[in-house]
Amino acid sequence: MDIALLKTFIEVARHRHFGRAASALCVSQSAVSARVKLLESVLGVVLFERRRGDIRLTEPGQRLLQHAERIVRSWARARAELVGEQRHTLALGCIPDLWSLGVRERVAVLRRALPWVELRLELLSAATLLQRLADGTLDLALLGEPVESRCCPSEPLARVELVLASSEADIGLERALGEGYILVDWGTRFLTMHAERLAVDMACRMRVDQGRAALDLLREIGGSAYLPRPWVESAAREGWLTAVAAAPSFSLHPHLAIRDGVIDRDPVETAVALLRKTGEAPPAEALPEWPAGVRDASSGP
Template sequence: MDVKVFKTFLEVAKERHFGRAANSLNITQAAVSARIKQLEEFFDATLFVRQRNNIRLTSTGERLVRYAEVMVNTLQQAKDDLKLAKGEQAQLTLAGTPNIWDAYLQHCLGLITESMSGYAFSADTLSQEQVNRALLQRTLDMGILFEPVKSELLECKAVARLELVLVSSRQEAAELALSGEYIFVDWGVQFAQAHAEAHAGSVPPAMRTSSARIALDILLKRGGAAYLPLSMVEPFLENEQLFRLSEGSLIEREIYLAYRKDSPLLDGILRVQARLSATSPAGGYTLQAAADNLQS
């Protein structure tokens, strides 16, 4: 059975639409239908319930998904491993949560890719849960996260710390900023705990968001206050579009790299880890720099 048949099955299962699956795979819709029919004949089972503008997996189809993912992913790992053995370029896939990209990865990813010959990179934004699942399912090589993952199959290493500072569109007391048009940015569970301790008794925020970019845009256009990475807001502090409200409002977050312990691309992943640990955006710092500061 050609692995393309299983790739097509997984794409239809994801899109719930033959036409969209065909576009994603760059093949005709007739080819998609033929491959699904071939798979159903092979297993002598119906894999999809076909209704007008509504395609869904049967119970048999749902059970086949995990086997199809294993076959497709195993083949891709074998291809990557053989490419490395032949000295060819192998692909490393990584993903981070949206705020990781805004605050950290957009700065250091280019430096990493430029310095690592022999590897191509594929990058995406996913939720913490999606990253964890993709790592376990082998559809992702590396996850960059604010919260450490817990699994015997995964390695999770802290690679940097990020400085989050309370900024406002107005020069005012921190207490006033949190009682007005305050935007609570979701920087993870540990941030929420530190925030509650630092600002006990504050009124509920006017808005919540998981995107630092959204919060920054609102602050610049409509005004308000929020905790944002120093690396992101420094230009706006310099020209006084924003104001840092209190030196004591600093909250630090560790950034973690997670990956499978048995990954066939472990050498490349460890090289990325070393570069992440040595690369930090302005307003953040590496764990190596932190260790040096403690020793000095």
């Protein structure tokens, strides 16, 4: 099958518009329509529901999308290997919350250490990162929990302390866990320990799957949530968040997952050595110089 057919299908699914997909692919709209029709003919299914002003994936189209994305990514990696470019690339994934917990600084150092490497960085959910490790389109992934997979061994990184923080000063534990409490899904281990040590009725409460979303909500509407201590200390210095003194703390256990069979590559070895230090403050001299104004904008929690 022509890989261009799958690329075209992905762009139409992404933009839900044949014209915008054509612009993204630098081809005519008629070429996009012809490719989609050909793909539907080859597969024997209808991939899109075409309505006036709207295009939606059919059920077969939804099933095809995840396969198409994997095939296109795998094809790109295979092509790079065949032309001898693979040793010059490094594909790194990270869950969004870890980005602000030392990964951002380490990637900056990594960029300076390997200027000759094409570095691909993806901030995605843990499930998506694991899928991309398994299909070979990622070399490394930073996750909030260990990976139970033979093809993607993982190793623990520095632990991150999670503390209960509130927008209300001098608040007690019972009040902090009341109506304004936001439960952050920091992973199976955290949720298990949370249930064992804290009696919280989550009926009519809020639950989010990312710590940064909880932090933003606390700033906007107030309340309390378990957040990494560095974030809480930064917000406390700004005067809008405080740690709840009577609350127990928990630990986030970040892990670095490594796709089996790539550890002998120099870029991966360098990346692993740097990322093992995630959670520690990197030496100031190791950080790159950012353009004026960028450092201030990126130095928040």
